[in-house]
Amino acid sequence: MLRADEDEYRQFVVARLEPLRRMAFLLCRNWHTADDLVSITFGKLYRRWGRARDMENLDAYVRAILTHAWLDERRRPWRREDATDPVPESVAPGGEPPDVAMLRRLLAAVPPRQRAVIVLRFYCDLSVAQTADILGISEGAVKSQAARGLEALRQATAQPVEE
Amino acid sequence: MYHDLFERVIGDAPASTVDIEALVCGQRRAARRRIAGTVAAVVATTGLLTAGALTVGRPAPGGHTPLFGVPVASATAPGVSVTPPPTPGQTTYPPFVGPPVTEPSPAARQRLEAAMRHAVLAVAPGASFRTGNGASGFDMRHVDQPIAGTPPGNIPSFTYSGTTVVRVAGRQGNLTIMVARAGPFREGCAGVPGIATCEPVTGPRGETGFVMSQVLSVSDRPEAQYHLWLDRGAVDAGTVTVDLTVDAPAGGQPDPPLTADQLVHIAEDPALTLYP
Numbered sequence: 001m002l003r004a005d006e007d008e009y010r011q012f013v014v015a016r017l018e019p020l021r022r023m024a025f026l027l028c029r030n031w032h033t034a035d036d037l038v039s040i041t042f043g044k045l046y047r048r049w050g051r052a053r054d055m056e057n058l059d060a061y062v063r064a065i066l067t068h069a070w071l072d073e074r075r076r077p078w079r080r081e082d083a084t085d086p087v088p089e090s091v092a093p094g095g096e097p098p099d100v101a102m103l104r105r106l107l108a109a110v111p112p113r114q115r116a117v118i119v120l121r122f123y124c125d126l127s128v129a130q131t132a133d134i135l136g137i138s139e140g141a142v143k144s145q146a147a148r149g150l151e152a153l154r155q156a157t158a159q160p161v162e163e
Numbered sequence: 164m165y166h167d168l169f170e171r172v173i174g175d176a177p178a179s180t181v182d183i184e185a186l187v188c189g190q191r192r193a194a195r196r197r198i199a200g201t202v203a204a205v206v207a208t209t210g211l212l213t214a215g216a217l218t219v220g221r222p223a224p225g226g227h228t229p230l231f232g233v234p235v236a237s238a239t240a241p242g243v244s245v246t247p248p249p250t251p252g253q254t255t256y257p258p259f260v261g262p263p264v265t266e267p268s269p270a271a272r273q274r275l276e277a278a279m280r281h282a283v284l285a286v287a288p289g290a291s292f293r294t295g296n297g298a299s300g301f302d303m304r305h306v307d308q309p310i311a312g313t314p315p316g317n318i319p320s321f322t323y324s325g326t327t328v329v330r331v332a333g334r335q336g337n338l339t340i341m342v343a344r345a346g347p348f349r350e351g352c353a354g355v356p357g358i359a360t361c362e363p364v365t366g367p368r369g370e371t372g373f374v375m376s377q378v379l380s381v382s383d384r385p386e387a388q389y390h391l392w393l394d395r396g397a398v399d400a401g402t403v404t405v406d407l408t409v410d411a412p413a414g415g416q417p418d419p420p421l422t423a424d425q426l427v428h429i430a431e432d433p434a435l436t437l438y439p
Binding site for chain 2: 004006009010013014017019021022026027031035038039042043046047050051053097099100103104106107119121123125153
């Protein structure tokens, strides 16, 4: 990679580091794993920077790399056991707010691909089509997998929700 | 709409352990290992290749010899990364032998930018180029200072490269033309991982080289990347390299905008020289 390209790459990853860490944390719910996923993502992006830098929606491309890195990690035997602490069913008085607890519980309960749908749709604010494209599934599958998350979010925020 | 709620679930993030500088250095090393391993394998088999080399006929520009006509026997399955070859131990490389370039770099850059566009249009008159790179369509880079100890695969001194996206009849690919001094250009392709096709080339002025297609890497998504490069060695003490990268659609085959013969003609264009 040419020096100028490397500088361009460095500027990009520095700017995207924290947002991607936060997205990765929602997926894996572990900061150490989140940092690993971001490192894997940036490594892959480095190798493809020559083509990737001119992409129309580079952020979506990077999110796709991160999501697939996490799904791949989940397939590894040593990752199959969830390393995060169990989420309590009830919230102790003085603990985290009910809406936060509900979302945390939701993320803990759903399988990986459905969690990815929820994060991409409702945290990254991607469309159904964009989410389907990243995950390589149909738009119908995205809608059905997002339904439970949508209901939980509606309950948590007690606000009307638009599909 | 729910972004704030998600942010509250995330809470305060601890300090990141992602070291970007270490990551960049690691990727640089990995790239060097891949290139060095590839070149070492080529150097080791040059003798065998020279003995068995054959001359490829040169049809007229615009010919339609399939670029990827040979089935990709060694293509990696989707979802599997290509493992970098091991780093060679004591391999030595020939030095760059072309004389220093005396033409001022701004003039050379401008001249070669126009020459690259002309060379492509000469073989593909209907070609269009990526916009946004100036009038020529090529994104030009150059190195005009001597660099001591330049290893093969890295950008050597006095190198001018132009990159663009070329479109011909609805097909497109990433095209890079590099003009450099003569040096440790590749002399074959046996042993290079992922080779699908390889043909030696002899030009009308005694140029020699190889045109090949290669699988470089496969991402974690069902896609395949095909790569082709052509080296023309020892022409007026210079080397011209042409790379064409074509992405294959999911489940499909790459449909390159230029044929192998057209790439040969581009590389043989007399205007692509450091010594006009």
